[in-house]
Amino acid sequence: MDMEEMTSSLPTSGLNAVMNTLVDAAIIIDSDGMIRLINPAGEDIFGYRADDLIGQNIAILMPEPYRSEHDDYIRHHLETGETRIIGIGREVEGRRNNGEVFPMHLAVGEMGRNGSTLFVGIVRDLTEERETQAAFDALQLRHFHLSRVAAMNEMGTAIAHEINQPLAATANYIETAKILSAQAESNDERMADMLDYALQQNNRAADIIARMRTFIERGDVILETVDLDDVIDASLMLSLSKYRETELEIVRRIAAPSRYVHGDAVQIQQVFVNLIRNACEAMTDSETKRLMIDARNDKDHADMIRISISDNGSGLEEEAIANLFTAFTSTKSTGLGVGLSISRSIVRAHGGRIWATANAEGGATFSFTLPHARTDVHDAS
DSSP, rough: OOOOHHHHOOOOOOHHHHHHTTTEEEEEETTTTTEEEEEEEHHHHHHHOOHTTSSGGGGGGGOTTTTHHHHHHHHHHHHHOOOBBBOOOBBEEEEOTTTOEEEEEEEEEEETEEEEEEEEEEEEEEEHHHHHHHHHHHHHHHHHHHHHHHHHHHHHHHHHHHHHEEEEEHHHHHHHHHHHHHSSSSSSSHHHHHHHHHHHHHHHHHHHHHHHHHOOOOOOOEEEEHHHHHHHHHHHHHSSSGGGSSEEEEEEEEEEGGSSSOOOOHHHHHHHHHHHHHHHHHHHTTEEEEEEEEEEEEESSEEEEEEEEOOSSSOOOOOHTTTTTTTTOOSSSSSSSSSHHHHHHHHHHTTTOOOEEEEESSSEEEEEEEBBBHHHHHHOO
């Protein structure tokens, strides 16, 4: 049976006319895998003229391993009825006339006419979509990095003061050790103590620098089990340097079962730093300053941890809450409005959500969820 006979039983609205109106590629093959019809969109996507394809095996449009496996797949389907793509659709790869392999979405339908079988494939080229997504991902990673740089620029002077303290202490301990060594009487034990103290202070300064470097460096996302206590310690150190002289009360409520989350430690730390710094800025004019950090199992989703950061600062206007996480929207006169937007992107990338509420007694609470990292080791601890 030739193609004219096989398509004569199809609706008489004009098969070619219908296929020619499709934006996506449409290809009809027979049970032997031979191309019987391809529309102009298919010619454009694959880079062939229809006359060059009709009568060719559909494998010509596929890279390996699809090319070698396709005929066996059709044969297996006709013999057993088992399907892999037919009636489902999935992302696969295609091969253009110039040899370029590209991503595409393929949906296949099957129709039987007069004892024969035809397959209709609808192909959507995903190349532009993938390139756009890759560009967006790269831009978002760049924004993550720039926001960390901006945060470190603002905290630079305060952090320098923070480092100067252990360095000055180190110098004092070493100077004392030198004096003791010059004395006639034996002070070996006291000298050892002074040198131990100096080493401790030196390690403290090195730890501060290491945490700063880890925070600011741009690297690959590393998904791992993250200890919230460690992240909060580092975040407080980075966020509160310029608030050391203020009477800031910090309340932490981290239940042991809610201590471990699954994600990227540096990105999670970035969210904490953004929210803690915002909370402290909101409390600038508050007579008493109280920062509360709370982590517990999310009552709405058993596999998530809910973290809340609350302050007793200036609070939030109801009309402002809806747009808080929109890029370039800020409640601060000097703010760029990117910190909360980036925080939302990070939390969403971890499968969580983030939101804000105004506290009844004043101030605001920012809450976000992260996936729970449950292990026997952690539960036992």
